[in-house]
Amino acid sequence: MTYKHLTTRELTLIADFWCQGTKAYQAAKLLKRSSETIYRIYRFLDSGRTIEQYLSQYQHNKRRCGRKQTKLLPAEVEYIHSLIRRGWTPDTIIGRAERTISCSMRTLYRMFARGQYQFNVRHLPMKGKRHPNGYVERRGKAGHLGRSIYQRYQDFPHYQNEFGHFEADTVQGKAHHGAVMTLVERQSKVMIVLNVHRKTDEAVNQHLDQWLSKLPRHFVKSITFDNGKEFAGWRDIANKHDLHTYFAEVGAPNQRGLNENNNGILRRDGLSKKLDFRHLPDELVTQLMYRRNNIPRKSLNYRTPLEVFLSYVTDEQLSAFF
Structure with a gap:
């Protein structure tokens, strides 16, 4: 009371x-x-x-009067700092429960908000900020390029629980110089980053074709793109690899929310807007991809994307992805 x-x-x-x-x-x-x-x-x-x-x-x-502030042991503070440097969030730290922490997830978030124990909210993936509900993308698009995302649910009635469906986008460098392409598998949340160097349909198709050629046919069931001009050559990829392609509505990034969220985290991990992507080393891209795929996620019951992904693929197939 x-x-x-x-x-x-x-x-x-x-x-x-x-x-x-x-x-x-x-x-x-x-x-x-x-x-x-x-x-x-x-x-x-x-x-x-x-x-x-x-x-x-x-x-x-x-x-x-009132509740006294929760205090953490020095060892717990150092442990939390070490995991935050690896890209974990307070939610992940508490939910994964690899080690007992003397507070709840909400309390730990509040500690970050008030800067307790030198915790910095700006070190978290979204820096403590999010787009409001109903946010609509205002940047220019090429118009609707292909089949609507709504057709996807008719083609795949069990889409929400089926492995092999990817969301795709590109992330640009400083002053629109260079780009990488990102793909995220919806069930495992595993991220694939292709170092395409240039944000053109030719560069995107070339690298996407090389990656898909390594995989068994129909392993990738569908890819959902946004309406950027770099995906204008989608028909060549769809026809050659016999996969379904779909496009989100123009100005609706929330329809590919998983991909958009991962892109934002990838920015924080190292692919900042101040970096020129035209000569981005492949080793750096691989390192960032490995880091992201080995961070536990709440939506996966605090397993890592790679752990979940491994339950769907064989060792031979795995080597083609990374």
Whole structure:
């Protein structure tokens, strides 16, 4: 039950009732307060002290009440810092439960928000900020390039629980110089990053074709793109590899939310907007991809994307992905 503290106005009225000789229980009914609360103030005034002294003491006691801040052990603080540097979130740290932490997930998030133990909310994937619900992408698009995303649910009735469906997008470098292509498998959340260097349909098709050629036919059931011009050559890929391709609605990145979220995290991990992607080393791309695929996720019951992905593929197939 939540307790409502006495206000200065209520204390003034109680002092007036005391001066007028009003019974404590009557004052309690008028103020809709507990009789014991009023009796306590009356006894204080009966002792010869003033209502100003009671207010001062009340405010002093009020500052001392409430739940005390949770404190973490030094070893726990260092452990949390080490995992945050590896890209984990407070949710993942608590949910994965590899080690006992002396607080809940929500408390740990609050520690980051107030900067306790030198935790920095800006080190978290979304830096403590998110787009509001109903956010619509305003950047220019090429128009709807191919089959609508809504057709996907007709072609694959069990799409939500079926392995092999990917979402795809590109991430650009500084001043639109260079790009990488990202693909995310929906069931395992595993991320594939292709170092395409240039944001053109020729470069995207070339690298996507090379990657798909290493995989068994029909292993990739579908790819859902956004409407960027770099995906204008989707027909060549779809026909050659016999896979279904779909496009989200123009200005609706939320329809590919998993891919968009991973792209934002990839930015924070190292592919910042200040970096020119035209001569990006393949080793760096591979390293970032490996890092992202080995961070536990709440949606996977705190398993890593790679752990889940391994349950769907053989060792021979795995070598083609990474």
